Amino acid sequence: MAIGDDAELIDRFEEFYRNYYRDEIGQLAQRYPNEQRSLYIDWSDLYRYDPAIAEDFLAKPGQMREYAEEALRLYDLPVDVKLGGAHVRMENLGSSTGIREIRSDHVGNMVASQGIVRKATDVRPKMQEAAFECQRCGTLTRIPQSGSGFQEPHQCGGCERQGPFKINFDQSEFVDAQKLRIQESPEGLRGGETPQAIDVNIEDDITGRVTAGDHVTAIGILHLEQQGSNQEKTSIFDFYMEGLSITIEDEQFEEMEISEQEEEAIVELSRDPEIYEKMVDSMAPSIFGYEMPKLAIIMQLFSGVRKALPDSSRIRGDIHILMIGDPGTGKSQILQYVKKLAPRSVYTSGKGSSSAGLTAAAVRDDFGDGQQWSLEAGALVLADQGVAAVDELDKMRCVTGDTLVHCADGSITRIGELAREAAEKGEIASLSNGRTIRDVELSVWTMTDSGRLVRRPVTAVHEYDAPETLTRVILDTGEQLTATEDHPFLLLESGERVERPAIDLQSGDWVYVPGAISPPVSDGGTAVAESGAEPRAGSSEKALAAVVGYLSGDGTVHSSRGSGYGIRFANAEEELLADFEDACETAFDARPYRAPSEGRPDGVETVRLDGRDPVQTVLDRGMTLETSDRKSFPSGVTELTRSAKATFVRALADSEGSVDADRGNVKIHSSSRELLTGTRQLLLEFGVRSQLQTSESDTGRELSLAITAADSVAAYASEVGFTLTQKRKALDGALGKASGDRPILDLIPEMGPWLRETRASLRLPQSECGLNVGTYGDFERGDANPSAHRAALVLDAFEARKRSASADREQLDEDASWGTLSRLRERYHLPQSQIADGTAYAQQQVSTLWGQDDDLRRCVADRLRTVLEAVAATDLSKLRELSDGDVGWRRVSAVETVEPSMEDDRNGVLSENLRRLLGETELGGEERARRLLDREPEIASEEGWKELRTELERHAVSMASVASEIGVAQSTVSGWCDGVVETDRFSEVRGAAMELIRQRRRRVAELLTEIDERRRPKVYDLTVEETHNFLANGMVVHNSEDQSAMHEALEQQEISISKAGINATLKARCSLLGAANPTYGRFDEYEPVSEQIDLEPPLISRFDLIFTVTDKPDADRDRDLAEHIIKTNYAGELNTHRGSVTTSNVSQSAVDAVSEEVIPEIEPDLLRKYIAYAKRHCYPTMSEEAKAAIQEFYVDMRSRGDGDGAIPVTARKLEALVRLAEASARIRLSDEVTTTDTERVIEIVRSSMEDVGMDPETGEFDADMIEAGASKSQRDRIKNVKGIIRELQDEYDDGAPLEDVLERAEQGGIERTKAEHEIQKLKDRGDIYEPRSDHLRVV
DSSP, X not given: OOOOOHHHHHHHHHHHHHHHOHHHHHHHHHHTTTTOOEEEEEHHHHHHHOHHHHHHHHHSHXXXXXXXXXXXXXXXXXXXXXXXXXXEEEEOOSSOOOGGGOOGGGTTSEEEEEEEEEEEEOOXXXXXXXXXXXXXXXXXXXXXXXXXXXXXXXXXXXXXXXXXXXXXXTTSEEEEEEEEEEEOOGGGSOTTOXXXXXXEEEEGGGTTSOOTTOEEEEEEEEEEEEEEOSSSEEEEEEEEEEEEEEEEOOOSOTTOOOOHHHHHHHHHHHTOTTHHHHHHHTSSTTSOOOHHHHHHHHHHHHOOOOEEOTTSXXXXXXXXXXXXXXXXXXXXXXXXXXXXXXXXXXXXXXXXXXXXXXXXXXXXXXXXXXXXXXXXXXXXXXXXXXXXEEEXXXXXXXXXXXXXEEBTTSOEEEHHHHHHHHHHHSEEEEETTEEEEESOOOEXXXXXXXXXXXXXXXXXXXXXXXXXXXXXXXXXXXOEEEEOTTOEEXXXXXXXXXXXXXXXXXXXXXXXXXXXXXXXXXXXXXXXXXXXXXXXXXXHHHHHHHHHHHHHHHEEEEEEXXXXXXXXXXXXXXXXXXXXXXXXXXXXXXXXXXXGGGOOTTSOEEEEEESHHHHHHHHHTTOXXXXXXXXXXXXXXXXXXXXXHHHHHHHHHHHHEEEETTTTEEEEEESOHHHHHHHHHHHHTTTOOOEEEEEEETTEEEEEEEEOSHHHHHXXXXXXXXXXXXXXXXXXXXHTTOOSOOSSTTBOOSOHHHHHHHHHHHTOOGGGSSSOHHXXXXXXXXXXXXXXXXXXXXXXXXXXXXXXXXXXXXXXXXXXXXHHHHHHHHHTTOOHHHHHTTSSOOHHHHHHHTTTXXXXXXXXXXXXXXXXXXXXXXXXXXXXXXXXSSEEEEEEEEEEEEOOOOOOTHHHHHHHHHHHHHOOOSSOHHHHHHHHHHSOOOOOTTTOHHHHHHHHHHTTOOHHHHHHHHTSOHHHXXXXXXXXXXXXXXXXXXXXXXXXXXXHHHHHHHHHHHHHHHHSOEEEEEEOTTTXXXXXXXXXXXXXXXXXXXXXXXXXXXXXXXXXXXXXXXXXXXXXEEEEOOTTXXXXXXXXXXXXXXXXXXXXXXXXXXXXXXXXXXXXXXXXXXXXXXXXXXXXXXXXXXXXOTTOOOOHHHHHHHOTTTSOSSOHHHHHHHHHHHHHHOOOEEOHHHXXXXXXXXXXXXHXXXXXXXXXXXXXXXXXXXXXXXXXXXXTTOSEEOHHHHHHHHHHHHHHHHHHSBOTXXXXXXXXXXXXXXXXXXXXXXXXXXXXXXXXXXXXXXXXXXXXXXXXXXXXXXXXXXXXXXXXHHHHHTSEEOSSTTEEEEO
């Protein structure tokens, strides 16, 4: 239809309103503007009124919407009612466009797309018109704001000057704005397809109505957004939608279309008496056996009925199933098959899920305008009203306790120490194999999706018993990280970031490592550099840092009865010896001395400072009593100021560093890998990148921290420097020799394709790329990787080319000379064939007329202008990100399997603390402490002065402390104890003494417990919600997700988020099908499930059914399995041969004959629609007989636990029976649950309980095997063993002899092996300890 003038069209809309929407406009007028600001029009109404206008509304929505809103403003309303700012929003378009079906010809049109909200920002004010007030004359200038950036006035309309201007917020106009990311709903995808998404910008009254997880239809205008930064644009564009209306759908598989023929086939199938067998045969037919778990999963797909009660509460109908199985039993294949069958499903793996994880997260990123918080849905939310299939649900991703974590406050601390500090204040959830600590006050450095390093809070710290083996990953640059084999590492692969478990890493993989880190300062900004060339200031903090640095290099700490208490520094340089003396005097207000007897012929002298105070001070800063390769990184130094950190590194380098002035590098040498690893991380805060190097010598393997890159050597000289004069001079000489081309360090991998593509876009020969042709050619071909230094040279050449193209473009006006054209044509390598292409000239004509024809000259100028514009628009953002980002990459050199370490260098300090606490004796502190706790204090109730003195001496409690407690002099108490002076205050003195003794014993027990705990190898992890990684040991390390959020999702079927001003409750009404591997490889039927997988017992108990999928030798089953696998492969061979070989003699009938066992009874697409049909139409209720059958089963099971017996089953299992029975009825498309259904599901539940809920010792069902993680017989046995130890420990000074405990246990009916097992578990948990070998005592 040809639309007439604007007035005519506006009149048509007014007439449409009067005919179709009179009442709606009247209602809008009453509610406008506070309660309602939009008129919603059904597109089909407009189509009935005038098809041409309706079609034009789809093709030209922006213009047509203006006409419609103008008509609404002119609509005849009472005088006092105006709808000046009301919107017209369209609903119910004739058809919807799938997100993956959107194409370039849709741009500018109005379309409707359905999907699920994956991500949503919070609602923010957006400026539509800015009022700028001139600060000179006060004139207001109004500037409309578009989406292309913030627009400011060029000059004042009043005084005509160029400002300054100030925004007048009161006069400016704002509108609410929100951004959504809508992803395709799972049911609209073919099996295995990856969902696509589109971003939708919405404004005004439709903001804030939907949240992540909502199923919506978005109607809006499609636009394009150019990829790349503001400076670097590309020729590729992204789609986005200007949202006009957002409607929340009913979420009942709106994209699942079922034809009449399919519906007839579904109903016919439901009447088949063998429908259940056919369903089972259609579930992963290539996986042999497992009929019972397969039937249960089929019922899970149909699910029970979600029930709404009169009081508005709800009972879930979704069924949760967990499969625990040995490796190679087909669990993953079954989960993948479920993804294809479920009408709505999401599949993910515990090895690596999205940034929102399994539940949801408040994420701060660049989604929206700039860094802001948004709500992102995880797998359970995206699977709402469907199935979430989560493989490897139990993966334990952890690193060892000595891993150095770079915290946001600048401190660098072992993760094990972070866990201990967090446990002091945080909320602890105990697990069978460790603990999770929440509500922690900790933030760490982490990497965002864009590769930037930022600071983010830690939401949980995890601590677990270490598995039997760990995986150590070693990089070419010397960094090492030891982790569990499943711990994911972040890799750069084919230009993209990927995750890979430690055990699967290979030599040559590129892992992410941090670049320079800007440390925070008190005002939240970034620290300003301080010159390292200046002499150390006299502050006590910097002096202490210098002392610790010298001791970490050539010093030792002594704290023992034999060697005395003190610190010692040995060196041949008088300048350093004197500096150490000055630092000690400033830090400790005590002058050290030099022992003449310790002078050596080679000139090395030793400076000593004796006393416990300096020893304790440096120990508090993280030093230990260890020497040589066991020296630790003193993490306490990293809690000091920036200048103090520089002082520490300077002192360490002064004592153990070297400068190679000829090669331009600086090295710090040490036998301790941890010391160098921590120092390397600390240097990042000063912009200094370094690498760990290993070399062999006559004395063994030597380690060094090498600083080789020119910019890093310069940064070291500026920020840290040396105190020793000769090293300062050498460093000055090295500055001119350093380069960025040292091997290994700061290589940028996989740049070849980017270089090749970019150079072609720039029309640049290899000889003009900033390097010699051979070197650059190696990089572009991928034969070598450029260093950051050389990549920067290439980038400089590329950027110069772009600038040159922009400048040359200005020369191409209408009068550009032939000389200019010839010069530019040669410079940009434009052959005559490309000039002629697409013009009226042939290549021969271009050659003949060159330099003569004005029309050709103008044509050539146009062609060159187009070429130069393309060159100037070349996108360099990817190259800039790779060569100048916050992170780099290091190559994996080796992956090793190692055993967890039993050593902890802090135990020496703790043992010495015990000795000091209990006084000087010949015995070691730990041995004396255990003997002390073996015997309770004994003081007579009346006049036992002698016993009182003995106990005070035994516990190293002074008379002075007792005297202070009761307010008398020490001599008075001594006189009473010696009998010199009589008193009637014995009871008072005894009470004060006993309280001090109890305090001492508590402190001794705490230290002993910590020593024992540190001897148990553990692994640790952090949860960093937004980015899911942290910096540790010089790498970017992936982290675990907190399982606690899943509890609410599985039971309440919703997820609550309250963070950063975002308060939301997301729907997670889905069934969870999880798969987990036993912790120690294979399932052990004699151990509780909770001790075999890394899931908390409260989470395990949320599963309705748990099945074990084990691999046990069985001759008959193995024969059948082998036959099935061989047939399956043979069928695949024949089918492949028939389809791939043109001369194949394999007939289709031959293929069909051998494929019977692997072809599903019900075609997958039909079964998928069958499930959707049943869930949409069937809501069965229970017959009286079915109710009675379930009740009878439950009561009968409960009755077996009468008296002191185990509880066989809980009410959770009763609810599971109801859900399963409803699902069974749905399979038949029945509206009634019958006794046949209840018999079927009782058999399934019984099978599951026999798998994991039966105590193997008693043969009885025990719900606590799942609910509490231990059977009643186990709890009784543990209780009895502890009781035996308590009885015997009082009879022996050294505690209960192990052999006596075992004999007593056997007499009580406990098998010896089981008693030994429980004793070991009690020791592992810290409930008992060994005062001496083979003797036990209860804590």
